[in-house]
C-alpha cells in the first residue's frame with residue numbers, strides 16, 4: 318500500500334485525493350497540507366488523514382512514502398527539490414515549475430540523485446482518445462505526418478489569468494502532448510493574436526500558436542479561454558495519405574426537435590476524468606516494490622517549460638523564437654520516444 322502525502326488541497330488536489338481514496342487501488346492518502354490550514358484540516362478529517370503545518374514536514378514524515386504536489390505553480394520547485402532531497406517519489410501537477418531555469422535545477426538534482434523520482438502531471442498521455450490517435454499515427458496509416466491542428470478551449474478563466482498563461486498554463490498541455498505524439502522536439506514557436514473576444518475583458522484571447530518540429534511538421538494550437546459553451550479539446554493530424562482526429566467522447570447522441578446535440582464537458586475534471594485515473598493508477602503501480610515512475614519526467618517538464626518560455630517571448634516580441642534545450646543528462650535519454 319503506497320502511503321501518499323498531498324501538498325495543496327485546492328480544486329485538483331481534492332479531485333486527486335478523491336480518486337486515490339475512492340477509485341484507485343494500492344494507495345492511501347495519509348497526509349495533507351495547504352497554506353489554507355482550515356481547508357487542509359477539513360479535507361484531512363474527511364478521509365482520516367493527518368493535516369501537516371507545511372509541505373517540508375509532510376515530505377519527511379515517516380508516514381509518507383510518496384508526495385503529490387497540487388499547490389500553485391510557483392511553489393512546485395521548492396517541494397519537488399525537497400522530495401528529491403528526501404529520496405521520495407514525487408508526482409507534481411503541471412507545470413513542473415514556472416521557469417525553465419527552475420525546471421533545470423530539478424533535472425540536475427534528480428540526475429545527481431541518480432534515478433527517477435519525479436513524474437509531471439501531463440495527463441493527456443493517458444487519455445484514451447489521444448492514445449488511439451497516437452496508435453493510428455504510429456501504425457503509419459496516414460503516411461508521413463505533415464501537420465496537426467489543435468484547439469484548447471476553456472469555458473472561462475479566473476480574473477488573475479494573464480495572456481501569458483494561455484501559453485504557460487493552458488497550451489503547455491499541447492506542448493507536452495506534441496512532443497509525446499510525434500516523438501520529436503519542438504524547434505521554434507510563433508504566436509499570432511487574432512481579433513480579441515469580448516468575453517475576456519482586456520485579456521488577449523484567443524491566441525494562435527504555431528510550433529515547428531524537427532521533421533518539419535507544423536502544429537497550430539488555438540487557445541480560447543472564454544468560449545462559454547464548455548471545455549472543448551480538439552486535435553487532428555494531417556498525413557500524406559489521410560487524417561485522424563480525436564473522436565467524440567459522448568456515450569450518447571441526442572436528436573430531438575430537428576436538432577442533434579452532444580454534451581460538452583464543463584471542465585478538465587470531467588473531460589479527463591478517466592485519463593487522471595489511469596495516470597495515477599499507472600504511477601502507483603510503477604512505484605510498487607520500490608520501482609521508479611515511468612510517466613512524463615522532469616526532463617519532459619523542463620522541455621515543456623523551454624517551449625513555453627519561447628512562446629511567451631514570441632507573444633511579447635511577435636517573432637519566430639527558436640527553442641534551445643540544455644544538454645540532456647543520461648538519465649533521460651530516449652525520453653521523448655518512450
Ligand SMILES: NC(=O)C1=CN([C@@H]2O[C@H](COP(=O)(O)OP(=O)(O)OC[C@H]3O[C@@H](n4cnc5c(N)ncnc54)[C@H](O)[C@@H]3O)[C@@H](O)[C@H]2O)C=CC1
Pocket residue numbers: 324325326327328329330350351352353356372387388389390392410411412438439440486585
Ligand atoms: N493536469 C491538469 O489538467 C490540471 C492541472 N492543474 C495544476 O494543478 C495546480 C493546482 O491548480 P488548482 O487546483 O486548479 O488550484 P487551486 O487554487 O484550486 O488550488 C491550489 C491550492 O494550493 C494551495 N497552496 C498555494 N500555495 C501553497 C503552498 N506554498 N503550500 C501548500 N499549499 C499551497 C492553495 O491554498 C490552494 O488550496 C496548478 O499547478 C495547476 O496548473 C490544475 C488544473 C488542471
Ligand SMILES: O=C1[C@@H](O)[C@H](O)[C@@H](O)[C@H](O)[C@H]1O
Pocket residue numbers: 471486487490585
Ligand atoms: O491544466 C489546466 C488548467 O490549469 C488550465 O488553466 C486550463 O486551461 C487547462 O485546460 C487545464 O487542463
